[in-house]
Amino acid sequence: MTVVVRTLAAEREREWESFVERAPAATFFHRAGWRTVLERAFGHRAHYLYAEADGRLVGVLPLLQVRSRLFGHSLSSLPFCVYGGIVADTAAAGAALRAEACRLAEALQVDALELRNREPSGAGWPVKELYFTFRKPIDPDDEVNLKGIPNRQRAMVRKGESEGLRCDWEEGTDRLYRVYAESVRNLGTPVFSAAYLRLLREVFADACDVLMITHGGRDVAGVLNFYFRDEVIPYYGGSTGAARDLKGVNHFMYWELMRHANRRGCRLFDFGRSKAGTGAYSFKKNFGFAPQPLPYEYFLVKSARMPDVNPLNPKYRLMVNAWSRLPLPLANVIGPWLARSLG
Helix, strand or coil: CCEEEEECCHHHHHHHHHHHHHCCCCCHHHCCHHHHHHHHHHCCEEEEEEEEECCEEEEEEEEEEEEECCCEEEEEECCCCCCCCCEECCHHHHHHHHHHHHHHHHHHCCCEEEECCCCCCCCCCCEECCEEEEEEECCCCHHHHHHCCCHHHHHHHHHHHHCCEEEEEECCCHHHHHHHHHHHHHCCCCCCCHHHHHHHHHHCHHHEEEEEEEECCEEEEEEEEEEECCEEEEEEEEECHHHHHCCCHHHHHHHHHHHHHHHCCCCEEEEEEEECCCHHHHHHHHCCCCEEECCEEEEECCCCCCCCCCCCCHHHHHHHHHHCCCCHHHHHHHHHHHHCCCC
């Protein structure tokens, strides 16, 4: 069969979605709705490629072009997402998508093309060894899941319960944004716009919810979650400075999410990605999740080396330290302008 690569048009979005739903290697971040979210929230240009054979869609590759004076010019699958890359029914379809992505990267004269694979591709491209993902089955029995959390962390879950923490499932994202903005500012990271979280909730309304954790009627933590097939993916979460005076806030939150996901019929908890050597990496590992390397790969166009835009890069250390000391209202005004280029 002859394979042809085309750019996604609105009339084929439903077919794209059906392919992603059935393809074993596809992820939530391959869904077509991300094109709407990322273009509307950040103004970047999307290039959603699909492979077609005999009139049937047989492969997909979502791409977003990000141009920034501070952080470079990239074509990536997919920025603002932890996974991406090529998903195809056949080797021929995958090869056609890869070739077209390289051609597009050269035509756009980007610094590099990035594919955020969850599994190695075997293409022989340079691979960055920085991020790890954490995925673990959810048993139908909550007691089995609780016992799967190591003793010390399980005690922190119980501590959170005894501290009087409460769960609140929220329809909107405004409460979460206030918590999340404070949390990322404290970490020295620019926050996204509030409109971005609202768009995620709107576009993925069938597969997205918000869990807030309160103490004494006050929000102390929260997390926005995605659902895909039988997986739950806590994605944007954080806690306030007030949570530091309590014990087990994050332990309690993620345990309650696991229980909730179990009731929804989810059978896999995807804790997302973290960088080795960070607090988030240690938290997830200590919670009973085994780290799995994410083989992000690169096709270099104008750049001589793989891009390294991350807070651990010494180049950005001064910025991170300064940002964590900014007054929160000021950080919330400036942050979205910077964060739109930090995919």
